[in-house]
Amino acid sequence: MSPMLFLLLLVSSLIPGYAHPSPTQSFMSAVISQKGIDFLKDLLIDKAISSVVPINLPESEKKVKIPFVGNVLMRLSNTTIYRVDVPSSDIKPGESGVSIIASGTTCDLSMDWLYSYSTWLVPAEISDKGRASVQVDGMEVRLNLGLELQEETLKLFLLECGCSVQDMSIKLDGGASWLYQGLVDAFEEQISSAVEKAICKKLGEGILKVDSFLQTLPKEVKVNDNASFDTTLAGEPLLSSSSFGIKINGLFRAGEKLPMPEYHFENSPSPSPSCKDPSKMFGITLDEAVFNSALALYYDADFMQWSLKEVPNQPLLNTAGWRFIVPQLYKKYPNADMSLNITLPSPPVIRISEHPIFATVDVDIIVDVVEAGELIPVACISLLVHASSTAKISGNNLVGSIDLNDFEMSLKWSNIGNLHMDLIQPVVQTLVETTLLPNANSYFRKGFPLPIKHGFMFQNAELISSNSRIMVCSDVLWTEGRSPDHPQLV
Template structure:
């Protein structure tokens, strides 16, 4: 398999993409949603509820009213439908009792059909009339308490309490001699109000059941490639405080269809005040063990191996380019093209420190000479590449840069005699610093676009590296909103 750049470039591009992906949905993630973020979620929930709760059809109402002289009047209200609900004020609080949402000052618009009929000794026939009406509900209050728990790795949402209170109703009749019967229908305000107070909580309960079913149906394993998958199960119950909602996902990388052994890793989350100082909606913390588990999966699958036949300076892949450094190689194979067969010999050491990610990669470099159609391995050089990666979020893209900290080489075996390892180390170090790393950093500077999630994107995001943790602090906004900025 051919590669266009030196394998260390591929390795760090791969590591960089891991950081990008994990930030959103994969690996061990601790998400802290602040009051600002909860307010955003509450407004989004209210907006969805305003449209999903309507149209809401209420039960038919029948009532018989006795009127002096006339007698008994039968009144029927049918097709009573809530057409629109508008919320003007709402609050959300979190705490030991769960998530409490209070709506006050809401209004609702209803429509209905009305009909009445009666018989009287004054007339020999039955008297009836019918029409329609519009109803305006003012000062509607709704309160609900939600419980969010973890059950078998999934989030379970349940409705603990829900109530609705209607403060004021006005009915306007249309059709027939409606002006004459307005007073009769005003007597139904209480029944209509009670119907609304009963129907709204039932509709909310049905919506919560559907939302819980959706949460339960979310996959517990997310395939990343044809080799690796993420265990995205939730661990521990969400922590509700007066200032935040905290969630944890215990989902390290594992070979596809195999469970990750989370207990192998230390996942002690340390508090960071960075996001609080930045006043962001959400803080997402990613532990370095996610990167370690990813590298472990690919290493065990023997996917950390590359054949390099192209480099920025192509003369380095011909024996003529090495004739003064390895004379015997050129003497045995004059002007022959070469490949570099590279493989990570043991698990890379990855460490997240202050504002940087350090990696130490042990790499075996086998020099292959291409002789007609034959590939001849002539020497193996063991190298250890120590680098550091810094990352940042610019706009809606993840960018960064890689720096070479150290490079050590040693001869593992040779069919072309002893090699001048000091000279080889100098050439490799110079090549990495002047050709490979500038190429990688050019790619990283262009950034990786952070995709939106169901129409929402990160806004004003910051990425921070602390002791063992990668932390992203961000606001959230709709894609449409961002396009207007």
């Protein structure tokens, strides 16, 4: 039955890791509702049933005195539980762990049997042997599992295991039919006890394996070669009568090839959003700090700078295209090719509200003139861009698009005298709309991979925004081992 494996998928889908930089910060949380718990439980009952069987029981023998026959030695060997069926099960989170009850469980056993006896009527020993099949009905298995945080890792342990057998039937192949009832009477209680002990022992071993697995879970969730999620657990699991929740750090951190950026984020005091539809299986809440940490990481890794040598459908990269806008530029460098170097002096900042997502971006546009194969900087225009974005769920990714609201522009420095910014503004707006926004949207279309285990996919997802947070409420679909695409961010 292996119901403990439910927790394996449950917890590994959240992938807790080690502390970095502080186990007290939490910018991401996930909650699995009772519907989601039941879904995973049923899935694991169906998919992991084979992990329990076969179970081998110890050899047993007994002497029974039968009237007119004498003492009969009976022995059972090679006793194996080869099939377990769980028609009904129930799982409930509690304050300190999880309770699992599997009712109406049946299991089938096979075994070798042997009996021998001698009687004064016949001087020689009489023996016989054969095979037997046993069906156990009405078995109930009860598990109480503890779950707590130890050294930034989830610790799973068995609090209690109980197994009780209600009914049993034994069918012999071979042997004398008159001995059938004697064999049942002699071994039924012994077989029941052996089955009960073996089931609990097997489940206990499985729980130890799951706990060992939890101790070796990946220390981070890799997004691509440059970035990963910091998945430090931020406190004890949140257990209630109908849900399982966990808080993790959730910020982006650099890959092995990149230094860790020195940016710090504060938890927002605003309340978390909640799913409008309580029947959803799963909810993930992400603070805006998660997205800002990703932007800070890629900014620190020098991904947020571009050199433009061509602007689509616009004659902006030759001084001839600027002759009426910046006459002194054309006069000093007539018909010269140009290059625009776009850099961000600071990381973009995202603010999440109840409706759109707002972004503020500082941009420096350095205008270079190409002369004798060399780039000569002539001016730097500073922009403060205000944009908004809409988001949605595509597959297992949070995707969106960004639109320009407005921007403020100023001259940062110039080697060709003062520039008339009112004349330059339409040109810069064209540059933003035809180059900068399409470039940014190419990243947004690739999406932000949400933390869900491969082999599962969001279904009928709902996106809810509040002040500083986004919550994804969704059902979960098992994809039979097919790993959903997790596109890279860069």
